[in-house]
Amino acid sequence: MARKSGVLAFLFLATVLNAQEDHVALSDWPAYGGDAAGTRYSSLTQIDRSNVGRLQMAWQFDPGDSPPNGRFQAQPIVVDGILYSVTPGSSVVALDGATGKLKWSWKSGERSVGRGITFWTDGKEQRLLAGFGRYVYAVDAVTGKPFDDFGRGGRIDLHYDLDRDPKKQSVSLTTPGVIYKDLYIVGGRTAESLPASLGDIRAYDVRTGKLRWTFHTIPRPGEYGYQTWPKKAWTYTGAANNWAGMAVDVKRGIVYVPTGSAAADFYGANRVGDDLFANTLLALDAATGKRIWHFQGVKHDIWDRDFPSPPTLVTVEHDGKRVDAVAQTTKQGFVFLFDRANGKPLFPIEYRRVPPSTVEGEVAARTQPFPLKPAPFARQLLTEDMLTTRTPQAHQWAVEQFKTLRSEGLFIPFMVGKETVVFPGFDGGAEWGGSALDPTTGVLYVNANDIAWTSSMRRTLAAASLGRQTYLNQCAACHGENMSSGSAFPSLVDIATRRTRAQVAASIRNGSGRMPGFSSLPPQTLVQLVQYVMSGKAKGAAPASRSPREPKYDFTGYHKWYDPDGYPAVAPPWGTLNAIDLNSGEYAWKIPLGEYPDLAAQGLKDTGTENYGGPIVTAGGLVFIGATNYDKKLRAFDKDTGKLLWESLMVNSGNATPITYEVNGKQYVVIAAFGGYAGTRAAPPGGAFVAFALP
Numbered sequence: 218m219a220r221k222s223g224v225l226a227f228l229f230l231a232t233v234l235n236a237q238e239d240h241v242a243l244s245d246w247p248a249y250g251g252d253a254a255g256t257r258y259s260s261l262t263q264i265d266r267s268n269v270g271r272l273q274m275a276w277q278f279d280p281g282d283s284p285p286n287g288r289f290q291a292q293p294i295v296v297d298g299i300l301y302s303v304t305p306g307s308s309v310v311a312l313d314g315a316t317g318k319l320k321w322s323w324k325s326g327e328r329s330v331g332r333g334i335t336f337w338t339d340g341k342e343q344r345l346l347a348g349f350g351r352y353v354y355a356v357d358a359v360t361g362k363p364f365d366d367f368g369r370g371g372r373i374d375l376h377y378d379l380d381r382d383p384k385k386q387s388v389s390l391t392t393p394g395v396i397y398k399d400l401y402i403v404g405g406r407t408a409e410s411l412p413a414s415l416g417d418i419r420a421y422d423v424r425t426g427k428l429r430w431t432f433h434t435i436p437r438p439g440e441y442g443y444q445t446w447p448k449k450a451w452t453y454t455g456a457a458n459n460w461a462g463m464a465v466d467v468k469r470g471i472v473y474v475p476t477g478s479a480a481a482d483f484y485g486a487n488r489v490g491d492d493l494f495a496n497t498l499l500a501l502d503a504a505t506g507k508r509i510w511h512f513q514g515v516k517h518d519i520w521d522r523d524f525p526s527p528p529t530l531v532t533v534e535h536d537g538k539r540v541d542a543v544a545q546t547t548k549q550g551f552v553f554l555f556d557r558a559n560g561k562p563l564f565p566i567e568y569r570r571v572p573p574s575t576v577e578g579e580v581a582a583r584t585q586p587f588p589l590k591p592a593p594f595a596r597q598l599l600t601e602d603m604l605t606t607r608t609p610q611a612h613q614w615a616v617e618q619f620k621t622l623r624s625e626g627l628f629i630p631f632m633v634g635k636e637t638v639v640f641p642g643f644d645g646g647a648e649w650g651g652s653a654l655d656p657t658t659g660v661l662y663v664n665a666n667d668i669a670w671t672s673s674m675r676r677t678l679a680a681a682s683l684g685r686q687t688y689l690n691q692c693a694a695c696h697g698e699n700m701s702s703g704s705a706f707p708s709l710v711d712i713a714t715r716r717t718r719a720q721v722a723a724s725i726r727n728g729s730g731r732m733p734g735f736s737s738l739p740p741q742t743l744v745q746l747v748q749y750v751m752s753g754k755a756k757g758a759a760p761a762s763r764s765p766r767e768p769k770y771d772f773t774g775y776h777k778w779y780d781p782d783g784y785p786a787v788a789p790p791w792g793t794l795n796a797i798d799l800n801s802g803e804y805a806w807k808i809p810l811g812e813y814p815d816l817a818a819q820g821l822k823d824t825g826t827e828n829y830g831g832p833i834v835t836a837g838g839l840v841f842i843g844a845t846n847y848d849k850k851l852r853a854f855d856k857d858t859g860k861l862l863w864e865s866l867m868v869n870s871g872n873a874t875p876i877t878y879e880v881n882g883k884q885y886v887v888i889a890a891f892g893g894y895a896g897t898r899a900a901p902p903g904g905a906f907v908a909f910a911l912p
């Protein structure tokens with residue numbers, strides 16, 4: 218395809234065309250998620266079932282700027298054969314898609330990086346919108362120079378326009394915004410404990426960076442849904458934010474926005490009610506931000522059951538009619554499918570009674586929604602017959618531990634003094650990689666985690682020092698009560714040997730990777746917190762003054778349920794890849810995804826593993842996916858059968874969603890591979906884009 222026509226085709230797609238299908242054949246990969254509809258589908262066919270076995274590495278590009286602990290989860294985009302991406306060191310790069318050679322790079326100077334970048338053109342100018350932490354920059358795609366007249370002094374500052382003191386906000390971009398005409402529509406990550414910024418959805422003018430509309434996910438007086446909160450909640454709660462991304466129906470002018478839980482995420486005594494529009498799939502008029510319809514997936518969430526994935530637009534055959542639908546996956550392992558225009562569910566949703574909370578002040582919702590079809594893509598209730606049998610010792614340990622846990626399925630409120638099983642775990646079910654959709658068949662490909670986590674509540678410790686108190690309130694949920702989380706988050710035990718005071722303070726203020734920023738902490742609190750983290754024990758700090766808003770109870774942390782050898786304490790599969798026909802709601806196939814190389818060497822293969830990053834699907838008949846945490850593989854499966862057709866060992870894990878595109882008549886598959894997701898068993902940090910092609 219000629220270089221110019223690629224841009225024009227995209228422009229045509231994005232602004233003019235009233236296409237019946239949401240996906241238009243392109244040799245590029247012009248958007249995060251592949252296209253506005255979030256299909257992660259490519260109509261390219263050069264690489265197909267017959268030749269994928271011969272795929273080999275074509276080039277690698279290492280940005281070389283990864284900070285320690287740096288993550289590289291970006292899904293790049295390709296426009297006119299040029300690959301654009303953010304890098305772990307918070308730069309924007311443009312590469313020749315055929316060779317991986319650097320064309321230009323621009324260093325933002327920020328210290329936080331998201332999972333992708335957004336492209337916009339009016340046919341003349343080509344802009345990249347790149348989010349780094351609280352800022353969004355607009356960069357000229359041709360020259361790599363930022364536009365100085367964009368936003369406030371060359372950038373949008375997401376801490377503004379929230380009707381709260383900008384100096385006390387913490388919003389940072391994980392997933393890039395989406396484009397509708399000349400609007401850049403964006404959410405952001407906020408803190409999940411109080412204080413937390415509002416999760417407003419905002420649309421900015423792509424040329425000027427000026428705010429064009431805002432949708433309040435926590436309604437103000439007079440707005441729809443206000444009655445689902447206590448009266449003043451909008452002034453002191455926060456979150457209900459979109460961190461996982463959105464999809465746009467360009468033809469209808471509707472943006473689909475899934476949101477996360479309200480803050481504080483595990484104790485809702487000061488937000489009694491259903492808490493609209495937290496945990497909600499919103500259909501908003503993309504031009505004005507007005508609500509068209511909504512569906513709340515979890516009422517009064519006290520489990521951090523965010524909608525974790527961007528939605529996917531699909532056209533299905535339903536009751537003999539073609540229906541334009543939107544599919545939304547969840548951490549629970551559900552797929553909800555709605556008529557895109559009016560929000561009518563295509564398969565029945567049942568509201569089932571769920572147990573009340575036993576924690577003082579907490580009022581759990583009486584019912585929660587369960588879709589009757591498709592069946593969940595992750596297991597729902599952990600029972601004794603599902604415990605690990607990896608070794609007799611591990612099994613015995615799991616049986617003993619299991620007796621101490623409460624395991625009753627979904628939506629069981631956490632208790633004080635006893636751990637409750639969360640299955641599938643806090644990281645799904647589905648996660649941020651999203652799903653792929655083949656528009657020619659209506660089959661949805663979704664990868665899932667399938668391990669158990671546990672947690673409980675405790676009385677907030679009041680008498681502790683300011684540093685420790687703050688640590689326990691804000692940090693312990695991830696880093697563990699004693700600073701060694703032992704699982705998904707970095708240990709802080711020896712932080713003083715690795716980092717200066719200033720670096721630790723900056724990490725806390727700005728956040729990085731999956732860690733949110735805490736810029737709203739008062740300076741004195743920050744000083745005490747840094748002191749506490751550096752010393753491991755609080756010194757000379759004044760006792761915390763409990764504000765009346767401070768929650769009485771808090772959460773004891775995200776505990777992955779691992780056996781003493783560090784493998785999941787439930788029986789495999791620990792991770793899966795699923796193909797679900799959205800026309801019928803039936804499964805086409807389901808397979809374990811990933812292995813532990815050490816276990817595979819002992820003969821325990823095909824266990825599946827935790828996985829982060831999504832699949833793509835091609836007209837060549839293939840599903841490509843990396844995502845697996847431990848085996849560092851990129852794999853290609855037959856999209857009709859789930860049969861493994863090709864795999865390649867990479868230097869690092871590809872905890873990212875791949876892309877595919879064609880330049881100069883050659884099809885490439887590219888994925889970001891980096892030093893591994895989990896703190897344990899990780900390869901060194903840093904990483905590279907790895908490109909594959911036929912010889």
Ligand code: HEC
Binds near residue numbers: 695724725729731732
């Ligand atoms: C939602 C989970 C989460 C919370 C809450 C959280 N962190 Fe983190 N933290 C992380 C993750 C993940 C990283 C690794 C960052 C990365 O990937 O870039 C990290 C990194 C850090 C680092 C840098 C570690 C290193 O080795 O350089 C420090 C210091 C830190 N956190 C301190 C804190 C403090 C203090 C708090 C409370 C104010 C806190 N964190 C709250 C998840 C969290």
